[in-house]
Amino acid sequence: MSPEPAPVPFRQILGELVALCAARRTGTLFIATASNESARIGLEQGEIVSLVFRNRRGLETLDHLRKIAAGRFNFSDTVLDRGERGDLPVTPDLLAMLGVEEPLTLAPGSRGTGGAPPAAVKTPAGPHENPQLASAQATIETELTEYLGPMAVVVCREHVARTVAAGAPYDIGLLVDAVSHEIGDRDKEARFRQQVLARLAGG
Numbered sequence: 001m002s003p004e005p006a007p008v009p010f011r012q013i014l015g016e017l018v019a020l021c022a023a024r025r026t027g028t029l030f031i032a033t034a035s036n037e038s039a040r041i042g043l044e045q046g047e048i049v050s051l052v053f054r055n056r057r058g059l060e061t062l063d064h065l066r067k068i069a070a071g072r073f074n075f076s077d078t079v080l081d082r083g084e085r086g087d088l089p090v091t092p093d094l095l096a097m098l099g100v101e102e103p104l105t106l107a108p109g110s111r112g113t114g115g116a117p118p119a120a121v122k123t124p125a126g127p128h129e130n131p132q133l134a135s136a137q138a139t140i141e142t143e144l145t146e147y148l149g150p151m152a153v154v155v156c157r158e159h160v161a162r163t164v165a166a167g168a169p170y171d172i173g174l175l176v177d178a179v180s181h182e183i184g185d186r187d188k189e190a191r192f193r194q195q196v197l198a199r200l201a202g203g
Helices: 010-022 058-066 091-098 131-148 151-166 172-180 186-202
Strands: 027-033 038-044 047-053 070-076
Touching (some): 010 027, 010 038, 010 070, 010 091, 027 151, 131 172, 172 186
Antiparallel strands (some): 027 070, 038 047
């Protein structure tokens, strides 16, 4: 099994966030910190519309987000946190509050709205080229959210990327089993596998 991606400095995550804003992307940036805490930043056409850190939302997350030293991250354009925007200031002010400096205004390779987002935040292309794997991924992500919350998307897509890298034919049962072990509770793992396989069989 391939090793999990190493956490990257928070400054790099901020750079990717700026690139997503510059490209006017819509979706959610999921962050798993090096200390196993979860955060997410919702974007709508490049504007930051939600901030979440564990069970905190909005401006009260800023101090906690700024204290992140490093983490893993993934951007999903199929998941949008539609929580209330509340008291959030405009995006340029939010980026400054998070610690973005002038050199990070546009990350390399992201200048303009027509450029592709950085490779680190792309969803792996492989699953979308195979209907069976794409369907399995969507089902797994949905069911896994019940157990892992917003980090389900990050975890699932890491495992799907490994499955794609291993090449066809794709073993969906093995994928489901590998993802289930991320839950860390045998009873819940068994229930998760049963739920996913039943949905896949019925679909």
